[in-house]
Amino acid sequence: MERMVCSCTGSHQLLYRKNGTHYQVHCQYTGWARYHVSYTSSQKLIIMNIRKGHLRNYVLFSFLSMLAAVGSMGVIYMINQIINKYFTGTKVAASSYFIYFLGALVLFVVSRWLVSIAIIGFTQNLLIKTRMNVLEMVLRSPFQNVWKSKEKIFTALTRDTDIIVGASVTIVDILTNSAIALICFIYMGIIAWQLLLCMLVLLIVTLAIYFFYVGRARKLFIKAMTFQDTFIKYLNEILSGFKEITLEKQKGFDIADRHVKRSILSASALYRKAHVTFLNNRIIGIMSFYVFIGLLLLFLGNVFNIQDRVVVNFIFLILYVFGPIETLVLMIPSITQANASLKRINVIEAQMDVVDSDNAQGRPYPFFEELRLENICYQYRQEEEEGDRPFAIGPVGLSLSRGEVAFISGGNGSGKTTFLNILVGLFRADEGIVYVNGDRVEKDRWIDYQRLFAPVFNDYHLFDEFYGIPVVDVEKAQEYIRVFELERKVSVQKDKFSTVHLSAGQRKRLALIAAMLEKKPILVLDEFAADQDPPFKRKFYTEIIPYIRQEGFSMIAITHDDTYYAAADKLYKMDTGSLHTVIAGQEKPVYILS
Template identity: 35%
Template sequence: MEKNISEINDSKLIPLRPLIGYSVLAIISGLSGFAFITIINKIISNSITSTETVSLQNYLYLFIAVIAVFFISRRWLASGIIRLSQKIYWDIRKDVIKLILKAPYRKLQEYKEEVYATLTTDVNHISNASLMIITFFSSIILIFACLVYMAFLSLKLLGVSVVVIALGVVVYTIRSKVSNKQIKEVREMEKTFIAIFNSILNGAKEININADKGTQIYDEKLMKVATTGETKYVAALLKYLNSEIISQLLFYGLITFILVYSGPVFQTPVATKVSFIFVLLYLMGPIVSVMTIIPVMSRANVSLKKMKKLKIDLTKLEKLKQFDNKGQYKDFLDLKIRNYAFSYGENQFSVGPINFDIKRNEVIYVYGGNGEGKTTFINTVLNLFNLDNGEAYVDNELVPLKEIEKIKNLFAPVFSDFYLFDEFYGISNVDYEKVNKYLELFELDEKVHIEDGYFSTTQLSTGQRKRLALINTLLEDRPIIVLDEWAADQDPHFRHKFYTEIIPLLVQNDDKTIIAITHDDRYYYTADTLFKMEYGKLEKTNISELSAIF
């Protein structure tokens, strides 16, 4: 148990100062309740031992003081815990998001389901357990105070009580090991559930057309995970519950022994027996609290280990240093890529070595069949996939592999699986006059306008959404525009306009360089340079030799 708490505390997820403050409040609140029981014990003891009527007036002010302390401390504690719980909850989420933003792209794609599970399940478990630490420490203090008071009442009865309590703890700990294993298995299944859920969301159109797909996913995949997860989780919690009940039975047996046998065996006075039993009954609360916290801490410990492993995995291929001089090569004239290479793994598909030159204001098209490596090539050039080898030269100045981030800021892409942001993120000063010019150029001025820095709508066709994405990309004011099958979703009229009017305007008026993956062979003649991607290799093609074919 101490290990679980130390791990959560070492993770710096819990602000230390509020934790100490609220723990003190919890102890004060608990001790005030303990004081209340002590006063009652004193009154009962005096009533039993004294032949005269006990005056409660002497204890009135003590009762008022104890109740006032209990009310104030409990009120402050409750409001503080509410604030602390929300702070921990959102701080953990913010930390996870920061981790995601810094993670390598390819690694992040591999861990999508794990990230979702962490942001939902793990964050809740850890934040809940963080709050339980306060209750745990205050319960420990109260248990210690009760034991001291019980020793004052009767060392013999204390000895019997400690043996029984220790026996209950041992039973609970042994049985908890199985429960902890089952909780860990349930957490592993959370990732599978998220993957199934994502397949339902992402395949919503296909499922809507063919409902049998959804039925099969639900019956054969989701139901299996849900049923197994529910069964294991219920079994784990029932083991905790049974252990808790066994401990409580031992506790009640202890009380029965004290009432029936402590007098004949230990010659315990009646007043001492009554006082001791009152303290035992009060002690049950903190002990049950500690026992209840154990499964919560176990779940949090599993989640914390998962979260730490996720952090290690996502930072294993650490992103290269982010350089402050983002505009260092903005005015480049010539970019040479040399020996760029990337592989998905041993005996798996690879791209490279790639060698090609990019001259400013050049229009470069890359074509090739499906599965030949065109998109992987783009991701490699953009350094979304960490290079196995390669270097770049900007205006004959070497940019070594370890500093390749320096040239990433030359590129502004629109991917085939693009995401359209409705706001101009990452653009410090938006030129709205230029935005309106682009909206007109891309024939969107009658459908979209700017409202408070946002596009008025993004509910458009795929081709029109791609146009908005390209406008957003152009506003980043980076010299090289990279397009992956951008024109594939455009109608014939706009596709013709794009190749014959828009690209020349972007090159001549906006000082852009274009790299585009395209299958539009009838417009290959508009390129300055044409490359073919085949089996992961990039080969330059003579455009004039293809003119008879295309």
């Protein structure tokens, strides 16, 4: 059983365990989830890439690598043959050996160059595909899961994908050096099998010690990655709040001192320990080889009565095979890191609740007549809210017909924005029923339900281009720009506004224009008029809302502008998680609407 910080809330730990050929991940809120096949690090990397259609590339790389190994061993064989000739006093046929030597050398160089060039192109393509796969997974995931795992997702898209792709390519080097080592061992066994057995015993003991400490290093890598997530989190906080930090530099220094420096130093210390562990193992390996060479020169040749020329040949092979073996050992840290990164991505994927690609296109509602919510309840998790009792909403209800305008008022912290998130489908209600056009919205139509809404949130993001709109109605866009009094500031150029660098109120108007251009039936606004100047605010309530209704939109808006409540067809008030309908100044709780 192992532990990792959970992305569900970011404040408690996940447990994950092996169950047969699978891992299971446990969250105290979501329970056990079965999420991926358990293999060794290199096996997982190979299987992952073979499943993604890269088998042909790996076959090509392996073939070229084997040719390089044969060429390399050909060079070594020629050298050993020449050494034997010198020991026996036989004349060396320089011309014939030179041709063989040159042929083996050319085979090694050309094969190695071709496989290196192929790997460079493959690496870049694989990096692009891996990042796009992770990004597609994120885009098909529910809002809450992504919202709570932003730092982990950022790390997965940048650092983790780089590590995995780099380790995937090392599989080719593993195959090449394994082939060279195997050919060397066969050759060693032919010339002196007793010495080969002695060397293999020493090698097995050394590797056993090595892999024992590799397990410790892997845990250090995993722990260091959690500090990387913390670093990303507070780096984003500095960049997002840089306006405030510019006015008070001490805020930035406080964040750096309390969080950023600590995460950097902690991650660095853990990485240092892990790499020192690998360095110590490498030194142990080097010492074991030199000890064996010393024993061979001083004792083993005499013990097994082996000729001097064979001992020299064997020592030469040891010195040669040491390179491939050391290369294999040096690849273990990258494979270990890739294993940790792959595990992190798998855990994120298990918690993303990714929507099936066949269902992601959905079946959009052909028209909109009525929306009805009944007995909706939602409660924040204990770790998501400070205090003894997490905030809860409900049971509440709401109805909206085509062309209607509904206002929701209420004090700060009453639950208005949370209810809006539930309404548009960003948060999934714990209880309750949603109806569209009289039909209950089931899970398989949730995406279609979300597509009914075009929101402008209080913390909205204004995209610099029109996304998700196949064909932009430029004439209608210019009309909206004139209605919102922005014709002197902005125009529509191809698939984007000419500029988005405007005042806060004007940017919010652009966000509403962009939402209207999506032609979705329900506009959802959160404190839209709060950033508008008084003349435009008056125009918005008295002229633009009727205009929006004439354009065929329905609207649900959070507002505190009680002077203009008469502009709405329905008025609701949120009070500590309860929703009341207000009729003639009288408040009445809303649960079930019929």
